[in-house]
Amino acid sequence: MKRVSLDMIAKEVNLSKTTVSMVLNGKGDLHKINPDTQALILSVAKRLKFRPNMIARNLSTGSSKTLALIVPRIIDTYYGLIAESIEQLSLKLGYQVLLGTTHEDPVKEKELLLTFEAQQVDGILIASTQHNLEDIKTISDAGLPVVLFDRHYPEADLPYVVVDNYLGAQKLVKHLIESGRKNIGYVGLNLDLTAIKDRQRGFENAIEGRAKDSNNLKIVDHQHAKSDCRKAVEELILNQGVDGIVFETHYLALYGIAKIREMEVDYPGAVSIASFGDHEVFSIFRPEVTALVLPVEQIAQNSIDMLMRQIENKPGDDPHLNKIVEPSMKVRNT
């Protein structure tokens, strides 16, 4: 594939690469290049369909104009939504985004981190498995901007943007209580993530004082989430007699709803539910499912902002960046 280069244009117009480069980078006026010269260069570049070789430019400028985005999985619509936002925002700022998915595997995550570093990305946005602090630290210390989002390492001094999971869980419980529920259950995952623990703490704390029963808190194995969740729901309703259930994440809610529908219970009359995290089908279902919605655009925007601040970092400006974003209730019919 023979592409037209700066050099070819320079020859065509009988000027130096320097001049051509300046003009084509919009620095013509800055360098006081003759307007006619500029017009000529521009027109020739257009005629020849010149597209600069970004690789060469990147090598020269030391910036690749690409960001890396690492998420557990892209088909999780929560991360999918964030990915879309980030892609849009990056593009607007002139950055491409490289995508990587870990499937919660720290080894895969480590590989991705190293590869992206080698690819000279200008920054990394990562929803980590939370089992790679070492590598992330190393990369960050080496001067490559990193922002943790959704998942962070509380013990580390790295920029992050996360949801207020504790508050979120409380909001869910509060909503159920206010709608008259007296005996609330919870179905959560056995994942070793701060986000998850915060949700469980939030639930336990909010439930305080009310018919509090540790059997109302069901933790299911994330490997067998579907069957275990169905079992948990059954127990909560049959044995614990709950009249409300909080699901720790959207897909647990999905599993739970299916189970409830099969059971002989008045739903959402006798058993009402609320999900931590929204899902596209929640507003399609009848009854529509009440959920705590996580502000994905805010997460994306803050993450990008934080990353850009680091990328454009003036030395001395060492911002201890972090942002805790507030989720909001979307009360629907359950």
Added chain:
Amino acid sequence: MKRVSLDMIAKEVNLSKTTVSMVLNGKGDLHKINPDTQALILSVAKRLKFRPNMIARNLSTGSSKTLALIVPRIIDTYYGLIAESIEQLSLKLGYQVLLGTTHEDPVKEKELLLTFEAQQVDGILIASTQHNLEDIKTISDAGLPVVLFDRHYPEADLPYVVVDNYLGAQKLVKHLIESGRKNIGYVGLNLDLTAIKDRQRGFENAIEGRAKDSNNLKIVDHQHAKSDCRKAVEELILNQGVDGIVFETHYLALYGIAKIREMEVDYPGAVSIASFGDHEVFSIFRPEVTALVLPVEQIAQNSIDMLMRQIENKPGDDPHLNKIVEPSMKVRNT
């Protein structure tokens, strides 16, 4: 950020960059470099945590080792799944993937195409809006490998991998007929895509001979898919008295199911449904939803294969590549 370069290693071991480069690229034996020398270089590189600057390598080799993936939207789980597969496969082959989403906007698509080309990607995988043949042609003719997937331009001579939509629609109808349905309706989108038209043709053809009524074929505006789909379902059931409905895509099925559930009909007893394209919730719903599943891994695998064949293209090997992949019925309870 000061990184260690080939040069630093060369100085450290008192050898030339050439030798170091060869060894680090695993070509040591090929060039008969002394094994001890090799061992030394390797160990020093490791100690210094050398990571080659891919940008520099790319400029030198003329290959960026990155692929571009362009899809309408990543939160559509169908494309999400394909994206995940492609990402995995690419990584295995040593390619990173750059992501772009068009949201069905040809202008956005064109921008992405040009940017990726400038970024020197080694190949482009695209589920096109089907309104950019010119640009794709130009890029492909310039020698940049392109594979169209899911959406193709039938009039153009470009490599593609698509689903057999015509056959798929027929399978859906056949299934409904075989399960005793006599009066089948269809809800589709007003999109100007070959895939869509093939589905509608497939339906019409399969329904031939049976109580065929053009009012059984409802085309809804994709801008107001939700409300229009609900309306269509209502008409099909109330006015047309259908006992089975084929939905042209997973989200139409989602909308339709919600509507059916609200209506006073025996579902799936009196009205059974089947969806073109699977969705994660279909197996969670009770009853579980019958769907035609599109072989995403196959699509991903074939697309990558086709792209790689072009990338490694020996001149003279000008393969008219294309693959039509077969969808399969996943019969569940509806």
Added chain:
DNA sequence: CTGAAAGCGCTTACAG
């Protein structure tokens, strides 16, 4: 207002 030249960090054909 414009250009010659060095440099970004690699790879590789050629030479010995």
Added chain:
DNA sequence: CTGAAAGCGCTTACAG
């Protein structure tokens, strides 16, 4: 078995 040197296609400090 190893190295000097050119080259990939840009940018930019410096000079005039």
